[in-house]
Amino acid sequence: MIFLRETIHIYHTNDLHSHFEHWPSIHAFLKERKRWHEEAGEACLVLDVGDHIDRSHPYTEATAGRGNIELLNDTEYDAVTIGNNEGITLTKEELEDLYTQADFEVVVGNLFAEDGTRPSWAKPYHIMTTPSGTRIGLIGATAEFTPFYERLGWEVTYGRETLIETAASIKTETDLVICLSHLGIREDELLAEESRDIDIILGAHTHHIFHEGKEINGILLGAAGKFGSYIGHITIGGLEQKSKAELIETSSLPEPNPEFNRQLMKRGKELLSEPVFRNSRPLKAEWFADSELADEFSAALLSFSGAECVLFNAGIFLKDLPAGNVTRFDFHQMLPHPINPCLIELTGAELREIFLQSLNSEWPEIQLKGLGFRGSVMGKIIHGGLKMENHVLKVNGEEADNERMYRLITLDMFTFGHFFPSLKRAQKTYFMPEFLRDVFARYFKQRY
Numbered sequence: 001m002i003f004l005r006e007t008i009h010i011y012h013t014n015d016l017h018s019h020f021e022h023w024p025s026i027h028a029f030l031k032e033r034k035r036w037h038e039e040a041g042e043a044c045l046v047l048d049v050g051d052h053i054d055r056s057h058p059y060t061e062a063t064a065g066r067g068n069i070e071l072l073n074d075t076e077y078d079a080v081t082i083g084n085n086e087g088i089t090l091t092k093e094e095l096e097d098l099y100t101q102a103d104f105e106v107v108v109g110n111l112f113a114e115d116g117t118r119p120s121w122a123k124p125y126h127i128m129t130t131p132s133g134t135r136i137g138l139i140g141a142t143a144e145f146t147p148f149y150e151r152l153g154w155e156v157t158y159g160r161e162t163l164i165e166t167a168a169s170i171k172t173e174t175d176l177v178i179c180l181s182h183l184g185i186r187e188d189e190l191l192a193e194e195s196r197d198i199d200i201i202l203g204a205h206t207h208h209i210f211h212e213g214k215e216i217n218g219i220l221l222g223a224a225g226k227f228g229s230y231i232g233h234i235t236i237g238g239l240e241q242k243s244k245a246e247l248i249e250t251s252s253l254p255e256p257n258p259e260f261n262r263q264l265m266k267r268g269k270e271l272l273s274e275p276v277f278r279n280s281r282p283l284k285a286e287w288f289a290d291s292e293l294a295d296e297f298s299a300a301l302l303s304f305s306g307a308e309c310v311l312f313n314a315g316i317f318l319k320d321l322p323a324g325n326v327t328r329f330d331f332h333q334m335l336p337h338p339i340n341p342c343l344i345e346l347t348g349a350e351l352r353e354i355f356l357q358s359l360n361s362e363w364p365e366i367q368l369k370g371l372g373f374r375g376s377v378m379g380k381i382i383h384g385g386l387k388m389e390n391h392v393l394k395v396n397g398e399e400a401d402n403e404r405m406y407r408l409i410t411l412d413m414f415t416f417g418h419f420f421p422s423l424k425r426a427q428k429t430y431f432m433p434e435f436l437r438d439v440f441a442r443y444f445k446q447r448y
Contacts, residue, residue: 050083213245
């Protein structure tokens with residue numbers, strides 16, 4: 001049991017993913033609660049556990065996440081850690097610039113530059129002292145998307161190990177250690193089993209929910225789901241020296257500004273109004289059939305990568321490509337996903353196996369969530385340069401050689417093992433920081 005001389009209130013959010021629908025309610029609630037506790041002489045911390053930004057929202061895209069930092073500043077957050085959306089969907093330069101105007105601490109212990117130095121905006125821990133003298137240590141770590149970080153010029157180390165070591169190093173200097181973990185539920189549970197120096201773990205990344213917290217080895221775990229649906233609240237100390245966790249459902253709170261998200265969408269559209277090219281005819285998005293739009297996208301990926309063949313799902317196209325002046329906003333709305341192209345080297349035999357797997361008749365109708373996908377359904381699998389005739393795979397019209405190596409350009413989400421397990425082990429190159437929309441926009445700009 002933790003013995004404190006005062007009551008401390010901890011409010012936490014995570015995985016907002018730029019879903020700003022509830023943000024005015026979150027903002028008003030947290031500001032009011034902070035005032036309440038200060039008037040009552042109680043300490044209050046407001047923390048975010050990463051993935052506040054998501055470039056699928058046009059306002060976040062247009063401001064490279066800096067607009068999200070302004071929102072956190074206005075709500076008077078005390079500290080945050082970064083999620084993979086902050087870490088690997090921004091260029092290195094954009095991430096370096098993201099927190100320059102932050103009024104809060106950024107605690108992430110397992111991120112370094114290639115030369116081993118820590119970013120100037122990141123701290124392995126932060127110790128703050130309440131007016132009553134309680135010393136609170138904040139530590140944090142982010143998920144290890146190692147290949148992606150390396151392509152962007154970062155080094156990311158083992159998060160759980162970092163947190164255990166950091167907590168141990170500051171334990172004697174603190175009365176309470178709070179961990180901001182963007183590692184996921186399983187890693188948090190293992191962390192609680194292995195560490196004796198952490199008191200509270202606030203979780204994220206896997207969008208899990210603990211309505212009343214969860215206790216492991218005397219460590220209290222809190223988690224508030226995703227998209228701003230909940231605000232976590234942990235009360236610790238007081239006369240009874242008991243810890244209590246709860247979630248506040250934001251839909252039950254007053255809505256100070258129902259038009260807030262629409263206003264941010266409009267502002268994002270204005271900032272992304274730069275024309276890319278002039279289109280002579282509309283290209284329609286087809287989820288369950290071949291289309292001219294898909295043909296153009298195949299050509300764009302092949303031209304960009306130098307690959308011999310391409311594979312992707314038609315469900316990635318969320319909007320048609322309109323006629324007339326096509327802007328950055330149009331490309332963003334058509335392909336809002338934080339998905340990067342990936343070049344994979346496969347033998348002809350391996351390529352044939354992938355092609356046959358992609359013919360799964362159930363896939364087009366799958367309601368796809370996660371993996372960076374921001375659409376609704378998988379849609380038809382499009383094969384550019386690949387065709388099966390009489391059980392023989394042909395690459396650009398020629399029979400595939402089982403021993404020869406071929407270059408396949410596809411989407412990074414197909415390399416995580418969910419649909420094509422063998423692609424997780426294959427030799428591959430992730431193209432970063434280019435998203436699909438960047439590749440497509442560049443193709444049309446150069447062509448026209």
